Amino acid sequence: MNTKDLAYFQELTIQKNFSKVAEIFEVRQPTITTAIQRLEAEFGAQLVIRDRVHHSLTITPSGQQLAEHAIRILRDLSMAHQEIQNLVQNQISLGLPPIIENYYFPKIAAKLKAKRLLRNIITVEGGSVDLRKGLLAGNMDMALLGSIEPLSYANLMADEFDRHPFYIFVSKNHPLADRKRVFFNELRHDDFVLFENSFVHNQAFNKLTRRNHFRPDVVFRSNDTHIIMKLVAQNVGITYLTDIVDHQDNVVRLELMDEEQPEFITSIVYRTSHILTPAQLQLLTIMHATLKG
Known part of the structure; x- marks a missing residue:
């Protein structure tokens, strides 16, 4: 299966228009039509119904089911690309809200420099709410997040430290x-x-x-x-x-x-599905030793 076909299909469920999807992806409309036909052949089910008279498009129950899976597949694929890119480039993306960055990051910076990790850190700034969503989406490897209740998410490992x-x-x-x-x-x-x-x-x-x-x-x-x-x-x-x-x-x-x-409440947070690299494990060890000490 071509994952690009899934991306076309997912956007089609939103736009309900073949021409708009083709415009978004900068391809010709027959490319989108052929992609949907391939998916319908792959799953042996009609995914969309086109009413050419009324210029409308309906997603069938089979199409709605596939759309739910497509969202997760495309998200996981995007996450894999980001994680592998960071691994190849030996980078660690760390989410930091401004108050947490100003107060806690200086406490670990000297130790990161001593381990030659500081130059590999890419910080992602924002509020804890947005950073948590970004972490789940794979936009960063780990984060220091604030909350008013202990963080409890099936897809996140959260270790409270202050x-x-x-x-x-x-x-x-x-x-x-x-x-x-x-x-x-x-x-x-x-x-x-x-x-x-x-x-x-x-x-x-x-x-x-x-x-x-x-x-x-x-x-x-x-x-x-x-x-x-x-x-x-x-x-x-x-x-x-x-x-x-x-x-x-x-x-x-x-x-x-x-x-x-x-x-x-401040916590060290990362995805449960994320396999930590040696450098990320070093960062995690330094944060635990410094921030929880």
Whole structure:
């Protein structure tokens, strides 16, 4: 079976149009038609029904079943290409959310350099939510991820190594700046500056807003910690971050007094199906020894 035929078929189930699929793959339409015919001969079943009068296309039950398998086959094939490419190039792709990168990566960088591994590390930055999806898709070999619950996925191996509380950060000119502790409910009338939605901080924040029954006024979102802190320093709004973030002298950290607060959990994560290379095993050993020590 030609895996390209599966790629054509999968796109056809989305577009429902042979011409559009041919345009996407930059091939002639007969190429798509022939690919579908090969698949139908391979599986001995009609996969699509074309209504030329009404210019419509229907995916048959057999086609729907094949489409489910095609998604997994093409994903696994793409993952295999990426993993083998990294192996051949002796590269390790490591997913790192910005706060985790700033706080934890310097702790292991010197040891990676001593083992001559540092130059082989390619970092992939983003929020923990997006990085977890990217890890499952094979876009990276392993990651350090944040979560508010222990990670439990059938396809991922997660090894927790640290936990930290969340805090409220306000400008030194904010009315609450002279306080050391606050209840989250006291912040219902404040403006917030927060991370983009791909960051796990939002899950913790939303959990508290639901518990306290108010809809926060989020005036700005960013994926840059330094921008968020600068805006807080200028009293544009307050923010909700873990205590491992770097903050400026003119920003005040306030402890939350609410019971059963979410915690920022950090874990070393990689796919259960991924066969670790010697270099990746070295990286894993260094991270375990340093971050869990």
